[in-house]
Structures are given as C-alpha cells and as structure tokens.
Amino acid sequence: MAELQARWHQAMAELPEDQWQALLAGPEGSQAGANLPFYDWHWLQLLETSGSIVPRQGWQPCHLGLWRGEQLVAVAPLYLKGHSYGEFVFDQAFAQVAGQLGLRYYPKLVGMSPLSPVQGYRFWFAAEEDAAELTALMLELIDDFCRRNSILSCNFLYVDPAWQPLAEAAGCALWLNQQSQWTNPGHADFEAYLASFNANQRRNIRRERRSVQEAGLTVTPLAGEAIPAALLRRMHDFYEQHCSRWGAWGSKYLSEAFFEAAAIELRQHLVLFSAHRGDPHEPVAMSLCVRGGDALWGRYWGSDLELDNLHFEVCYYAPIEWAIAAGIRLFDPGAGGRHKRRRGFIAEPRASLHRWSQPQFDAILRNWLPGANQQLLAEIAADNAELPFHAAYDPPHAPSRSDASAPAPG
Numbered sequence: 001m002a003e004l005q006a007r008w009h010q011a012m013a014e015l016p017e018d019q020w021q022a023l024l025a026g027p028e029g030s031q032a033g034a035n036l037p038f039y040d041w042h043w044l045q046l047l048e049t050s051g052s053i054v055p056r057q058g059w060q061p062c063h064l065g066l067w068r069g070e071q072l073v074a075v076a077p078l079y080l081k082g083h084s085y086g087e088f089v090f091d092q093a094f095a096q097v098a099g100q101l102g103l104r105y106y107p108k109l110v111g112m113s114p115l116s117p118v119q120g121y122r123f124w125f126a127a128e129e130d131a132a133e134l135t136a137l138m139l140e141l142i143d144d145f146c147r148r149n150s151i152l153s154c155n156f157l158y159v160d161p162a163w164q165p166l167a168e169a170a171g172c173a174l175w176l177n178q179q180s181q182w183t184n185p186g187h188a189d190f191e192a193y194l195a196s197f198n199a200n201q202r203r204n205i206r207r208e209r210r211s212v213q214e215a216g217l218t219v220t221p222l223a224g225e226a227i228p229a230a231l232l233r234r235m236h237d238f239y240e241q242h243c244s245r246w247g248a249w250g251s252k253y254l255s256e257a258f259f260e261a262a263a264i265e266l267r268q269h270l271v272l273f274s275a276h277r278g279d280p281h282e283p284v285a286m287s288l289c290v291r292g293g294d295a296l297w298g299r300y301w302g303s304d305l306e307l308d309n310l311h312f313e314v315c316y317y318a319p320i321e322w323a324i325a326a327g328i329r330l331f332d333p334g335a336g337g338r339h340k341r342r343r344g345f346i347a348e349p350r351a352s353l354h355r356w357s358q359p360q361f362d363a364i365l366r367n368w369l370p371g372a373n374q375q376l377l378a379e380i381a382a383d384n385a386e387l388p389f390h391a392a393y394d395p396p397h398a399p400s401r402s403d404a405s406a407p408a409p410g
Helices: 017-025 041-049 092-100 131-148 164-169 190-195 199-214 229-244 256-265 310-326 338-343 359-385
Strands: 004-009 059-061 063-068 071-076 079-081 108-111 153-156 173-183 218-223 270-276 285-292 295-303 330-332 346-356
Touching: 004 131, 017 041, 017 071, 041 256, 063 131, 071 131, 092 359, 108 131, 131 153, 131 164, 131 346, 164 346, 173 359, 190 199, 190 310, 199 310, 199 338, 218 310, 229 256, 229 270, 229 285, 229 295, 270 310, 285 310, 295 310, 310 330, 310 338, 338 359, 346 359
Parallel strands: 108 153, 295 330
Antiparallel strands: 004 063, 059 079, 063 071, 079 108, 153 346, 173 330, 173 346, 218 270, 270 285, 285 295
C-alpha cells in the first residue's frame, strides 16, 4: 500500500470534487455526510469563489488532506482566522486570557463549515481507513503546523457526536455550548404539533399565526427547482437589509454572488418561505432554509414590514408545517434566542473541541472547562424544565467536577 502523504490546501479547487464527495458519502449506502450540505464540496467552494470566505475577510482556507499517491483518503476542512466572527462559539474570553499572558491569540485555526452553526464537523475518511488511527495522526500534523507557525489554538466547532470520542481520545478538550432543535416525534400535521402544547401557549401560537393572516399575508414554501434565480437575488436583499438594521453589530458575511450562484449550484438543498399578498415571487418577507436528508436548518430572513409575529411565522411555524408534510425529522432554527423554547424547540448541548499549543494557557482553560460544561448543562436543564409542550428529553452529562461554578477563565 502506498505511503500516506500530508498536504495543506489553500483552496477547495485544489481538492478533487469527486474524491471529496466520496469521503463525505462514507461507506456504501450510509450517505452520512452526503446529507450535510454545509460540507458539500460545492457549498465550501462557492463560499470561496463568491468572495464570502477569503483572506481579506479574515478566513484563509487551510484544508488538511491525506493522500495515497493521487487518491485523497482523509480530509479536515480548516481555516486560519484573524477574528472570531461567523463562528457562534464565543471565545472572546479565551482571547482576553491570552492577552493577559502576553500571548497572541490570532490567527487561530478553526474547523467548521464557515458561518454555519451546524452540528456535523469531523475529519472525513475513506471507508477502508482506520478512523481512530487517522484522527490521531491528523491531530499530530495539525499540532506540528500550529507550532511551526506560532498558532496558539486549534478549534473544531459543532462536532459530529460520532467522531467526538476519537478526537477526545487523542487529547482534544471539550467545551459545550447551547443550541435549539425541534424534533418531530411523529406529528401527522401542524394541528398535532399544536396539540403537544399546553392550552395557553396553544392559544398564543394560534393568535400569532392569525395576526399575520389578518395583515393580508400568506406564506408559501418554494423548494429546489421551484425556486427561480430572481427569488434568491431577492433573498440576498432581505438578508442584507436585515443585517444593516443591526449597524456595527450586523453579521452580513455572504456576498450577493453567493446567492446568485446558489440558484444554480445549491438549489436542490434550499427551501424559501415567501410571505406575500398574492404572488409568492413578489415577497414582502422571506426566510431561507437548507435541507439535507431528514433535517432542515434555518439560516437567514428579512422583511420589508415591521409586523408583530411575522418573524415567528416565516422562520418557525411555516417551516415546521412544511417539515411535517415533507417528512423532516429535525429542524435546527439557527443560533440564539430563548424565545424559541416557547415555540417547540428544545435546548440541546453542542460540542466544540479545542487544542492549545502553549502549556500555561492550555492548563488554565482545561481546568476551567469542566465547570463551565456542568454549568451549561444545568442551564439547559432549567430551560427545558419550563417548556410549554410535551417533549421527550434525556438530559446529557459532561465530565464531573466538584466545583460546578464556572466564572470566565482567568
């Protein structure tokens, strides 16, 4: 068997599309990664070619590939970053500790699908390879890369639970964060979903939906080939407009070119929810979701109107109604927002894994993390104890620590 060779790649174009897609598909018939559009070769390539994820925006692609001759047998999607924006795992306290120690925190190495807080990051392997052995090898290569280039931290965000034990066994430190998720326990329709709520919240949801209808608006889903290119350009306008409302805190990362190209290259994964007064191709508000297998992810929205409850309808209720009809099992509505708990979403932990090259910094954060994780799980349990609907929830557990309090590190 040919010897393994490691190569660092500064663009998706350096990695063969067919070989990357084969790694994502996994063993024959599994389609594990193939149902995760955010790691699709076309998605990551489009982020680069559209100018959304490029060095001038603080994202330098730095993908690690393992090769046997000209055959790609393993890959780790990675980016060198000069800031912490677009990650939704907020490590600014880590940067502050680094400053107190006289260490340079940026650039850092990050493994994720850029701009998307979506669970599923992992190293991808050919089916015949030993995943545990290659995980350990690739982490050693990453550690060496960080040491040679004076990079303090390597961070893998929203990791795949199936890959997580392999990375932890190879020395990665676990940090838990919170995310929302709706899971369909078998609802046949939206009325069955409503029936799972207590009477008070059931009335609230009906009232919220009715207020949108009384404003003369209808919400129509358009999926895949039913989406015209012009509507995705309009979606960019809504996205840009919504981000601008937050001023300096707006998070506009995707370029107009991304939306234009997505109409051609990614349309099979997209679902739009158009709020309109007659023609769904002439929306006054719209949300964009991404579909893969039996999962749906809420991504962006915007509106020409300031209308109470329109956001809830376009971003939560209409997608849930469509998801039930389409056989979707999981709906991740995106980062943030405890208001989601009252609309059918459960708080769940999401794991990120970290490595630090400076011993003192590493020791400080590894000492802090167990308590922080326990505190996060306690917050999740408290949130879910107040849910106004019936939900099967099995509280997860993190590594124990006698002191469960966790002030910011440092």
